[in-house]
Amino acid sequence: MNGKSSVNARSLAYIPYYLWVVLFVIAPVVLVVYYSLFDVEGNFTFANYADFFTPVYLKMTLSSFWYAFLITLFSLLIAYPAAYLLTRTKHKQLWLLLIILPTWMNLLLKTYAFIGIFGTYGPINSLLGAIGFGEQQLLFTSGSFVFVSIYIFVPFMIMPIYNALEELNVSLTDAARDLGASSWITFRRVIFPLTLSGVKSGCISVFIPALSLFMITRLIAGNKVITLGTAIEQHFLVTQDWGMGSTVAVFLIVAMAVIMFVTGGSKKGVRR
Amino acid sequence: MRKKNGISNLYLVLVFAVLYAPILYLMYYSFNSGGTMHDFEGFTFDWYKEVFADTRLIIIVINTLIIALLSSTIATIIAIFGSLAIENIRRARFKNTLLSLNNVLIVSPDVIIGASFLILFTMVGVKLGFASVLISHVAFSIPIAVLMILPRLQEMSPTLIDAARDLGASKRDVLTKVILPFIRPGIFSGFFMALTYSLDDFAVTFFVTGSGYSTLAVEIYSRARQGVSLSINALSTLIFLFTLFLVVAYYISTRRSEKRKVAEAASRVGVPE
Numbered sequence: 089m090n091g092k093s094s095v096n097a098r099s100l101a102y103i104p105y106y107l108w109v110v111l112f113v114i115a116p117v118v119l120v121v122y123y124s125l126f127d128v129e130g131n132f133t134f135a136n137y138a139d140f141f142t143p144v145y146l147k148m149t150l151s152s153f154w155y156a157f158l159i160t161l162f163s164l165l166i167a168y169p170a171a172y173l174l175t176r177t178k179h180k181q182l183w184l185l186l187i188i189l190p191t192w193m194n195l196l197l198k199t200y201a202f203i204g205i206f207g208t209y210g211p212i213n214s215l216l217g218a219i220g221f222g223e224q225q226l227l228f229t230s231g232s233f234v235f236v237s238i239y240i241f242v243p244f245m246i247m248p249i250y251n252a253l254e255e256l257n258v259s260l261t262d263a264a265r266d267l268g269a270s271s272w273i274t275f276r277r278v279i280f281p282l283t284l285s286g287v288k289s290g291c292i293s294v295f296i297p298a299l300s301l302f303m304i305t306r307l308i309a310g311n312k313v314i315t316l317g318t319a320i321e322q323h324f325l326v327t328q329d330w331g332m333g334s335t336v337a338v339f340l341i342v343a344m345a346v347i348m349f350v351t352g353g354s355k356k357g358v359r360r
Numbered sequence: 361m362r363k364k365n366g367i368s369n370l371y372l373v374l375v376f377a378v379l380y381a382p383i384l385y386l387m388y389y390s391f392n393s394g395g396t397m398h399d400f401e402g403f404t405f406d407w408y409k410e411v412f413a414d415t416r417l418i419i420i421v422i423n424t425l426i427i428a429l430l431s432s433t434i435a436t437i438i439a440i441f442g443s444l445a446i447e448n449i450r451r452a453r454f455k456n457t458l459l460s461l462n463n464v465l466i467v468s469p470d471v472i473i474g475a476s477f478l479i480l481f482t483m484v485g486v487k488l489g490f491a492s493v494l495i496s497h498v499a500f501s502i503p504i505a506v507l508m509i510l511p512r513l514q515e516m517s518p519t520l521i522d523a524a525r526d527l528g529a530s531k532r533d534v535l536t537k538v539i540l541p542f543i544r545p546g547i548f549s550g551f552f553m554a555l556t557y558s559l560d561d562f563a564v565t566f567f568v569t570g571s572g573y574s575t576l577a578v579e580i581y582s583r584a585r586q587g588v589s590l591s592i593n594a595l596s597t598l599i600f601l602f603t604l605f606l607v608v609a610y611y612i613s614t615r616r617s618e619k620r621k622v623a624e625a626a627s628r629v630g631v632p633e
Binding site for chain 2: 334
């Protein structure tokens with residue numbers, strides 16, 4: 089007899105979740121698209137889109153993609169061997185935890201540390217001075233921006249690759265070796281293709297945030313590097329031109345969707 | 361073979377060294393009486409005293425903790441029912457759509473989440489401050505908690521529920537006495553992930569916080585933009601130690617639950633079916 093009423097009670101309990109989907113997943117995207125069609129005065133216009141296709145914005149988009157590509161590439165080159173070697177260690181759970189630990193420290197604090205490290209009197213400059221290169225301007229360069237971003241993102245690249253390597257059946261590599269494949273061939277023909285899903289989700293969880301970073305560019309790169317994220321932040325919080333900010337956001341969303349589509353859907357690469 | 365091992369160990373050591381160097385660097389200079397992040401002059405606790413004397417900062421730390429605990433609790437509760445809702449859908453297409461919608465916020469860049477929530481709050485008329493920050497944190501934590509709870513729910517055999525129903529359990533009892541205990545590990549890890557996301561967030565909060573309200577990350581950002589101040593170093597040392605404590609606690613608790621899982625499996629083998 090209370091079967092029916094509890095069915096209703098349960099559907100009632102589902103409401104907050106569905107409400108969340110509508111209000112915080114669907115509505116925000118719709119609102120961003122909607123706002124991108126208005127100028128600062130609130131008039132309906134396509135001018136924002138016309139502006140986006142001017143050299144200033146296209147150059148910025150291109151350089152944003154270029155930096156994100158560099159950051160992803162170097163993160164992958166550093167993370168893959170590290171993940172591979174991690175699976176070969178004793179107490180690998182503990183080592184993995186030690187890789188994850190720094191990611192739980194606020195990103196801003198780590199970025200802040202580099203202000204000191206790359207500073208004019210910081211340790212890197214004293215090292216350069218000792219070798220004989222003399223003092224260099226390290227802070228507020230694009231190089232330091234790329235370095236700090238790689239530093240931040242490497243753990244997020246290591247985790248999915250590590251998981252993929254863990255799922256890899258050891259007997260497959262053993263078989264390859266038994267059949268006479270060299271370690272390089274085993275890697276190229278067996279290990280790498282089988283861990284490609286981990287590589288993909290690692291790349292997604294680095295590339296998309298790398299497009300949209302703005303605090304690192306502000307703190308480390310000065311205004312040398314402007315990413316799509318910096319542009320959005322600038323428009324929303326500094327110049328208050330929400331229309332243009334939304335337009336840049338629309339392109340970022342489109343880029344994101346294309347990346348997700350091309351890589352065939354992420355495997356839930358947790359963590360921005 | 362030996363030499364190869366040496367090289368690979370060296371590589372790992374190097375990765376770990378680079379990973380931890382900036383954090384240790386921050387901690388080291390938090391004891392510098394010189395006041396800069398170079399040239400260590402002498403040992404001092406002054407910066408720690410400054411942190412504890414800074415009432416504004418203490419209030420912000422408390423704010424951050426309140427937001428984190430509250431938002432992850434609310435998000436976890438909504439996510440439990442969200443997972444049940446997803447699991448209860450029969451039609452595969454609708455289920456996949458809902459799952460994709462669930463994951464949108466996880467893959468979205470923070471800037472997009474922040475900017476779109478800012479538009480939303482302004483349109484609806486939510487005052488920027490505590491409420492907007494709390495709602496945003498709940499909103500971006502829900503999908504993570506769902507992703508932690510859902511696999512556990514899918515592991516659960518439907519026969520368990522059928523058995524409970526056959527034995528006369530009401531729907532409410534099935535939920536509180538069968539389903540919830542079974543997915544408890546998922547709930548805990550969902551809550552924990554939500555907590556770390558909330559504590560770690562900067563960009564979303566930065567967008568939706570008004571002028572009067574601030575969380576730790578936003579405060580650090582505005583202080584760091586003004587230049588180096590060693591009280592930030594002292595604060596980050598404290599935060600790092602706190603995180604370390606949380607991680608160790610989490611590690612021990614999951615180890616324990618894994619042991620329990622083993623015990624459960626063993627007992628299941630022992631019971632003839």
